[in-house]
Each structure stands twice: as structure tokens, then as C-alpha cells.
Amino acid sequence: MQHSKLMRAIVFRDYGDPQKVMELVEDCKIPKPNKNEVLVKIKCASVNAADGYIVRANYFIIRMVFGLFKPSKKKRILGMDIAGTIRDIGKNVKGFQVGEAVVADIRKSFGGGYAQYAIVHAKHLVKKPEEVSFEQACTVPISGQAAMMGIILCDIKPGDKVLVNGASGGVGSFGIQIAKAQGAYVAAICSTNKAEAVKSWGADKIVDYKKKDSIKALIGNEFDAVFDTASFQCSGRYKQILKKEGKYVLVGGDFYNMLKIKLFGRFRRGSQKFMALTQKVEVTTNIKTVLKMIADNKIKPAIQKVIPLQNVPEAIHSLEQRSVVGKIVVDLNKEVSAHF
Numbered sequence: 296m297q298h299s300k301l302m303r304a305i306v307f308r309d310y311g312d313p314q315k316v317m318e319l320v321e322d323c324k325i326p327k328p329n330k331n332e333v334l335v336k337i338k339c340a341s342v343n344a345a346d347g348y349i350v351r352a353n354y355f356i357i358r359m360v361f362g363l364f365k366p367s368k369k370k371r372i373l374g375m376d377i378a379g380t381i382r383d384i385g386k387n388v389k390g391f392q393v394g395e396a397v398v399a400d401i402r403k404s405f406g407g408g409y410a411q412y413a414i415v416h417a418k419h420l421v422k423k424p425e426e427v428s429f430e431q432a433c434t435v436p437i438s439g440q441a442a443m444m445g446i447i448l449c450d451i452k453p454g455d456k457v458l459v460n461g462a463s464g465g466v467g468s469f470g471i472q473i474a475k476a477q478g479a480y481v482a483a484i485c486s487t488n489k490a491e492a493v494k495s496w497g498a499d500k501i502v503d504y505k506k507k508d509s510i511k512a513l514i515g516n517e518f519d520a521v522f523d524t525a526s527f528q529c530s531g532r533y534k535q536i537l538k539k540e541g542k543y544v545l546v547g548g549d550f551y552n553m554l555k556i557k558l559f560g561r562f563r564r565g566s567q568k569f570m571a572l573t574q575k576v577e578v579t580t581n582i583k584t585v586l587k588m589i590a591d592n593k594i595k596p597a598i599q600k601v602i603p604l605q606n607v608p609e610a611i612h613s614l615e616q617r618s619v620v621g622k623i624v625v626d627l628n629k630e631v632s633a634h635f
């Protein structure tokens with residue numbers, strides 16, 4: 296396959312403020328796939344909350360994974376979910392062809408999506424349905440997949456009452472729509488200026504936590520499930536608004552709250568269940584399910600804007616500032632310089 300040996304990418308060589316430590320380079324080597332991998336020419340990638348945590352090394356565990364003092368050389372390109380076309384293919388890879396449109400979660404290889412090309416292990420590849428655009432498809436492997444996994448754990452039946460916290464975010468936007476598609480009544484917690492968007496995704500009731508304590512405001516309601524993507528307060532508070540047999544599923548938020556639920560959630564007394572997201576269904580299976588729901592017009596990724604690669608640091612900053620509603624997508628074909 297003929298292509299230039301260098302590619303454009305956003306790299307971070309140090310930990311810190313994304314707008315200071317991330318830079319656009321044009322001389323990254325295009326990686327070569329081994330026999331079980333493919334090389335994907337990326338069309339779109341999506342920006343995730345985890346990008347900011349990693350660049351800032353907010354938690355010590357990030358330094359243990361990405362490099363103690365500096366991010367290690369092989370882990371300097373973030374971008375955890377991609378959609379693109381196969382450019383080169385390892386000799387053991389079966390069932391895929393050069394030129395085919397694919398989608399992948401590349402967290403296990405520490406990212407690589409903020410670049411023109413990325414290596415993907417064949418077992419992480421999912422074919423992109425034609426009806427789903429590349430822009431839509433790249434929002435699915437992380438946000439859509441996590442939402443699907445969380446809603447599966449919520450075990451929703453038609454008519455159930457579900458509360459989504461962090462409703463305006465990437466995962467929340469999918470969570471609301473998937474729960475609605477399963478026939479649930481959805482109440483959604485978000486901030487004032489995002490309420491309109493959240494309503495447009497199908498939420499039946501909006502609880503504005505900027506105006507009043509959201510849990511206090513909901514006392515008297517009984518939810519079958521709470522789907523929490525912004526667990527920044529004690530999860531135990533949800534006990535008062537959960538049914539006796541209700542389920543609380545923590546998808547994201549404060550790392551230590553998540554750890555607490557992972558370690559101690561199962562020891563809670565009573566029949567309410569408190570759990571953190573666990574991968575009970577394979578990631579690729581969930582990705583396929585969500586892609587199919589989009590292809591069938593049952594849900595629609597909430598894309599706030601599509602940006603060129605060089606704006607990734609600014610987009611991560613916007614996520615940190617909480618000025619994003621839904622997802623930001625990076626289009627690798629936007630403003631790519633002539634020699635690529």
C-alpha cells in the first residue's frame with residue numbers, strides 16, 4: 296500500500312494543562328500493523344472526559360499506566376474511539392478487507408485516535424453500518440457503549456422510571472435515548488443552560504441541580520434505576536428515591552466514589568443494588584447494538600460540533616469547563632495540510 300510515511304497527530308509529551316502540553320505535529324511515524332492488527336485511516340474520533348484526566352494525570356493510577364514522570368513515548372497520542380477505513384491488514388486478520396469502514400474502541404492500546412492513522416487489534420474492530428455516518432460512529436465506542444452497558448445493568452422494563460444524572464454529557468445523552476427506546480420514563484439531572492438540549496433527547500422530566508438540591512427535589516418519587524455518570528456526591532443519598540428493589544449504576548464522576556462503590560457496593564444491606572459499571576457484555580457487542588439502534592433511527596448521537604484536529608486541546612478544555620452539550624467530534628479531514 297502506497298502512502299506517505301509520516302502523519303499528523305496531536306501529542307502530549309508532558310502532563311499538565313491540555314492547552315499547554317498538547318501540540319499538533321506533522322512528523323509522527325505511521326505505525327505498522329502486526330499480523331493480528333489493521334492500520335486504520337481515521338476519518339473521525341471523539342473527545343472524551345477521560346482525555347482531560349489523562350493529560351493532567353489527575354490520579355496516580357494514570358501515571359502508573361501512562362508513565363510515572365512523563366507519558367511514555369508509545370502512549371503520547373490520545374483519542375480512544377475512532378471510525379475510519381482499513382488501509383493495511385495483518386496476515387492473520389480474517390473477515391475484514393482493505394477499504395472497509397470500521398469503528399473501534401482503542402483504549403486497550405492507550406489511544407492513538409488524534410492522528411491520521413491508528414493501529415487496531417482485529418478483535419476490537421466492528422464494521423460500520425452504511426446508514427451511520429463516520430461522525431456518528433466515532434461517538435459510539437466509548438460514550439454509546441458505556442451508556443448501553445449501564446442501561447443493561449439497570450435492567451429496565453417498559454414503563455420503569457429511570458433517573459439519569461450527568462444527563463447533558465456524552466454518556467448521559469446516549470443513556471437517556473437508550474432508556475427511552477426501551478420504554479422507560481426518564482427523569483434527567485442537568486444544569487440550567489443545558490436543559491433544552493436534554494429535553495430534546497427525550498427526557499420526560501428535567502431536574503435543574505443549579506436551582507435546587509436534585510435529590511431533595513425528587514423525594515416522593517420512586518425510581519426503578521439510577522444511572523449516574525456524574526457521581527460527585529455520596530451515592531448513598533439516592534437510597535431515598537430508589538424503589539426497594541431499585542438499582543443504582545455508577546458510570547462515572549469522582550474516581551474515589553467509583554472506587555468506594557466498586558469495593559463496598561455489594562456489601563450494602565437491603566435489597567437495593569449499588570454497583571459500578573462492569574463489562575458484563577463484550578464491548579464490541581455493545582458497540583454493534585448501539586450502531587444498529589442509530590442505523591434504525593431509534594437513537595441519534597448528540598453531536599454538539601465537529602472540529603479539526605488542531606482544536607482538540609481546546610475541546611478538552613471546554614469539556615473540563617462543562618460548556619459541552621453531548622459530544623464533540625474530531626474530523627481528520629478538516630483543514631489537513633496539502634502534503635498529506
Ligand SMILES: NC(=O)c1ccc[n+]([C@@H]2O[C@H](COP(=O)([O-])OP(=O)(O)OC[C@H]3O[C@@H](n4cnc5c(N)ncnc54)[C@H](OP(=O)(O)O)[C@@H]3O)[C@@H](O)[C@H]2O)c1
Pocket residue numbers: 343344345437438441460461462463464465466467484485486487489524525527546547548549572614617619621
Ligand atoms: N467506564 C467507562 O467505560 C466510561 C466510559 C465513558 C465515560 N465514563 C465516565 O463517565 C463520566 C461521564 O462521561 P461523559 O463522557 O458523559 O462526560 P461529559 O461529557 O463531560 O459529561 C459529564 C456531565 O456531568 C455533569 N456534571 C455534573 N457535575 C459535574 C462536575 N462536578 N464535574 C464535571 N461534570 C459534572 C456535566 O453536566 P452539567 O454541566 O449539566 O452539570 C457534564 O455534562 C466521566 O467520569 C467518564 O470518565 C466511563
